Amino acid sequence: MPISDWFKAREVRKYTSTSADMPGELPDGVWVKCPSCKHTLYQGDLDRVGDVCLHCGHHFDIDAPRRIAMLADEGTFEETEAGLTSVDPLRFKAAKPYTGSLEKARALSGLPEAIVTGRALVGGHPVMLGVMDFRFIAASMGSAVGEKIARAFRLAGQEQRAVIMVTRSGGARMQEGMLSLMQMAKTAAETERFARQGLPYISVLANPTMGGVTASFAVLADVIYAEPGALIGFAGQRIIEQTIRQSLPKNFRTAEYFEEYGMIDAVVPRGELRSTIALTLDYLADPGVPDASEGAACPTGLDGGEL
């Protein structure tokens, strides 16, 4: 490994707390093949470097608990709204009933819903952290996900915290129909309200971030980071191919592609994500006003606040 990578790995080790009983973890001693460079990797090594291929830098998909452990200052994450979960308002059953998909998702992920939200410190900054988990029905956004995001923004406003959202999603959750589509407007409305309080919102687009999640709260952040190689976009890949009747360029809609087209601020390797967010917050979050009660008394410019 080049020496610069070694330093990166070391950096990650410093900030990563890996616990053995995390759900979805493979037991030690398992070998994994990198889908990008085909090198065989030792899972133990991957764990230490945040599931980034030691040979080619390919970023493996990671689940929400692991992501939280990698981003939050150790021992500071405190989950909110863990009891808020999806129901089946449309009694959706085409091919598979929705209730069955929900049960399966809960069993598979060990999580109650497709997003985990909570209070945390990142580099000492108080934040509300939201992390989506792709194992849960492709981390699609239905009523419960939308509501958890809305409450995260509201709570962050009340407690004068920054918001960090790590997105991975197939888009709006089909099984809740229009209720899901409306979550796009609802979460966008919350980012708008939150922004007027002068508090920072940073989003991290991880692989993949698509559809109604990209086209709502995910890209309404003050600063947008993305992980290397992450697929980002609105329409599905196949639909575009069918529309334009040709195959798409290889790097189409990757994080690097959108960096080039000016749609995101930077592609940030996973090992540098935590320190990059912490440094960004040093600039955007005023460390001089940690007192929530003082913050609440401040004129926030909400609604009545005209120029």
Add this chain to the structure above:
Amino acid sequence: MARFVMEFERPLAELEEKLAELKRLDIAATIQLADEIAGLEREIDKLRDTLYAALSPWEKVQVSRHPERPKTQDYVEMLFDDVIELHGDRTFGDDEAIMIALATLDERRCMVIGHRKGKNTKENIKRNFGSPHPEGFRKARRAMKMAEKFNLPVVSLIDTQGAFPGLEAEQRGQAWVIAENLATLASLRTPVVAVGIGEGGSGGALAIGFGDRLIMLENAYYSVITPEACASIIFKDATRAPEAAPCLAMTADDLMRLGIADEIVREPLGGAHRDPAIVYASVARAITSALDELCGKDIDDVVAKRYDRLAMTGVFSEGE
């Protein structure tokens, strides 16, 4: 002009054709066949009643896409006076899939924003079948901000299969402009009345399609995903769209039940294209009464209510 026949209308169309054929025969023959003609007419009336009485969600989708169905441009021409159409997004170009116009409805000045489909193939190619690119959504946003600045209420007309799923649209940030429009609409300091006049395809519809009121035409749909795309995901077969449509709760009635729509405007039997004049009158009435209600109110209250309305949308469990 021969009317465009929707799939589910075919049995009726066949009878109508048969009747027309009989009537084309010379007078002598027609007299002989009087009984048969009368019988056929009765049969047609009966079939028409049952066929259109309760359209299935998939049949409504077909009605909403009927080529002769009144479209944004028709509503602007028929409902509004003193129309000044505005153009361009001031950044990239003028997307004809979106129409923005200063227009007067019953002596009230408004900003109209609508998805614009064409009436024929030539128009549709120019207007990209009503599927906007990012510049179209930016053009709409420009209209929203202008409406806010000059205290003009926004009337938005929803009729699109969705945002255009093309390479350049993605490259220029389709997701970004939709998101920005959602944030803008959610907080816009002027009343917004949205009307579903035809198709409401996903994020591309929502990007101009919500506000203080949502009025739905009886056969319009509004959905998280088109039934075809839904079928291709869940059944791996887009031709099974008729099965997917009822699952998505996308009809005007569904939206009323879910508390997303406020009002349904009834259409003539068979769809709005059967008697557009009646539909224009009812849509004008519905928009006017919504604006009457909203325009007199304090704008802070209107915006706060719009936020509350969004905040309350969703069905979930709070656990124990």
